[in-house]
Amino acid sequence: MANEVKKMRxxxxxxxxxxxxxxxxxxxxxxxxxxxxxxxxxxxxxxEITLEKNRLDIYGRVDEALTNEENLKYGEYRLNNYxxxxxxxxxxxxxxxNATLENGVLTLTLPKSEKLKPRRIEIKTEA
Amino acid sequence: MYTTYDVFDExxxxxxxxxxFFTEAPALRRNVEYPYVNLRENNDEVVVTAVLPxxxxxxxxxxxxxxxxxxxxxxxxxxxDKPYIRKERAFGKFKKAVKLPYRVDGDKIEAGLKDGILTVxxxxxxxxRPKKIEIR
Numbered sequence: 603m604a605n606e607v608k609k610m611r612x613x614x615x616x617x618x619x620x621x622x623x624x625x626x627x628x629x630x631x632x633x634x635x636x637x638x639x640x641x642x643x644x645x646x647x648x649x650e651i652t653l654e655k656n657r658l659d660i661y662g663r664v665d666e667a668l669t670n671e672e673n674l675k676y677g678e679y680r681l682n683n684y685x686x687x688x689x690x691x692x693x694x695x696x697x698x699x700n701a702t703l704e705n706g707v708l709t710l711t712l713p714k715s716e717k718l719k720p721r722r723i724e725i726k727t728e729a
Numbered sequence: 730m731y732t733t734y735d736v737f738d739e740x741x742x743x744x745x746x747x748x749x750f751f752t753e754a755p756a757l758r759r760n761v762e763y764p765y766v767n768l769r770e771n772n773d774e775v776v777v778t779a780v781l782p783x784x785x786x787x788x789x790x791x792x793x794x795x796x797x798x799x800x801x802x803x804x805x806x807x808x809x810d811k812p813y814i815r816k817e818r819a820f821g822k823f824k825k826a827v828k829l830p831y832r833v834d835g836d837k838i839e840a841g842l843k844d845g846i847l848t849v850x851x852x853x854x855x856x857x858r859p860k861k862i863e864i865r
Contacts, residue, residue: 678765
């Protein structure tokens with residue numbers, strides 16, 4: 603029975619479809635929204651970001667060399683592919699979305715469209 | 730020698746089994762210190778990897794002390810003075826010792842930091858290798 607439990611656990615945590623939901627910070631400035639996500643092990647070419655309708659999907663593939671557990675003697679973490687989805691509003695300038703990946707941290711900037719940016723309202727004074 | 734059968738032993742065993750199922754899963758074991766490390770062993774080499782997203786090489790220090798590897802550094806905060814919609818990432822200083830399975834050669838250590846993953850390769854020390862003893 604101990605072996606069966608071991609196998610169950612192996613299946614539950616080693617599944618290929620399993621993904622890690624990366625922790626993310628989102629902040630807002632007058633011009634843009636910025637998303638920062640910790641995705642260690644993902645390279646630039648393994649990153650896929652799609653925006654379809656109002657759904658922003660971030661996929662990060664992690665190389666098999668980092669996820670396999672060959673010769674593992676002691677383990678505290680397990681890497682896997684990353685996936686996180688956000689719902690974005692209409693006020694995003696879709697053409698100007700920018701993404702950078704540095705030291706395993708993804709920075710995604712979503713500029714606000716012109717109509718959403720704060721603007722100064724001129725007060726006309728009657729002369 | 731004989732043993733007596735105790736039905737309660739079986740029940741305790743079952744409970745332990747269930748407990749182990751939930752606590753031994755690496756993804757759930759969160760009482761370990763940051764950063765999380767994995768240790769691999771192949772032939773005469775130990776490879777220690779650690780997940781360190783957002784940590785730059787110049788804010789990380791690796792020391793070899795006896796048969797332990799010390800990782801010390803800081804994940805510098807990139808928090809802006811802006812309104813946050815979501816805040817899930819953690820920052821701060823860390824210090825952790827990783828016990829190595831045997832003594833390593835201090836001159837043959839390779840360390841690399843790539844995509845937020847630290848890899849330290851350590852070769853087994855000469856004195857830790859098995860030695861054949863002649864019988865006279």
